Amino acid sequence: MHSVIESATGVRDRRRAETTRTLVSLARRATAASGLTGFTVEELCDEAGISRRTFFNYFASKEDAVLGFALHHDTTEIDEFFVAMRPKTAPGELSANLVSDYAALTEARWTSFEFDHTDAAELMAAAEREPRLVTHMIDRHRADEVKDFALVARREGLPADDPRVVAAVQIVGHLARIAVPASLDPDSPTTFAAALDRQIAAAHALFSSQTPNDTESTR
The missing domain is CATH 1.10.357 (Tetracycline Repressor; domain 2)
Structure with a gap:
C-alpha cells in the first residue's frame, strides 16, 4: 500500500511540475509577444488545457506565472x-x-x-x-x-x-x-x-x- 501511495504521489508531482512549466513558458511567450495586458488568464488556460480555477491553484497572478513563482513551490x-x-x-x-x-x-x-x-x-x-x-x-x-x-x-x-x-x-x-x-x-x-x-x-x-x-x- 505504501508503494502504491508513493507511486500515485510521484505521478501527481510530475504532472504538477509539467503543468507548472507549461504555464510558465506560455505566459512568458505571450508576454514577450504582446505584453502582460495583451492576453488574459482565460486565454492562457485554454492554450494549456486547464481551467481558470486550476491556474490560480498554481499562481497568484500572471506576473508570478511569467517569473515562475508557483504557489506550491x-x-x-x-x-x-x-x-x-x-x-x-x-x-x-x-x-x-x-x-x-x-x-x-x-x-x-x-x-x-x-x-x-x-x-x-x-x-x-x-x-x-x-x-x-x-x-x-x-x-x-x-x-x-x-x-x-x-x-x-x-x-x-x-x-x-x-x-x-x-x-x-x-x-x-x-x-x-x-x-x-x-x-x-x-x-x-x-x-x-x-x-x-x-x-x-x-x-x-x-x-x-x-x-x-x-x-x-x-x-
Missing part, C-alpha cells in the same frame, strides 16, 4: 535542514559554517526551480517587452530577503537585524546573482553550484587578506 524542508545543520556554538557567536551552509541552501533552492537556458531566453524576452516585471521581481526579492534574515537569525540565535545576519544574507545573495548568468553561459558551461562556490571562495580570499578596520584608532 515549498522550500520548508531544506530551510529547516539548514537550521538544523548549525553546530554547537557559543551564544552570540556565528557558527563557522554559516556562509557555506547558506550557500548550499541557495544552491538547493535554485536547483528546485529547474531554470535552464530556454527559461532564461524566454524570461529575458518577456522582461524586455514588459519592464514592470523587473519591479515585480525586485519586490519579491526584497520580501524573500527579509524572510531569510529571519531564517538565519533563528538558526544563529540572533536578532534578525544583527549586522552579521544581514551581511551573510546580502553578500551570499549578491554572489548568487552573479553566479546565475555564469551558470547559463553557453560558452563556458558550469553549474550554478560551481559558479557560486567560486564566488564564495573569491570573497573569502578577499576579506581574509584585508586588515580589519580598527574604528577606535580612527576616532
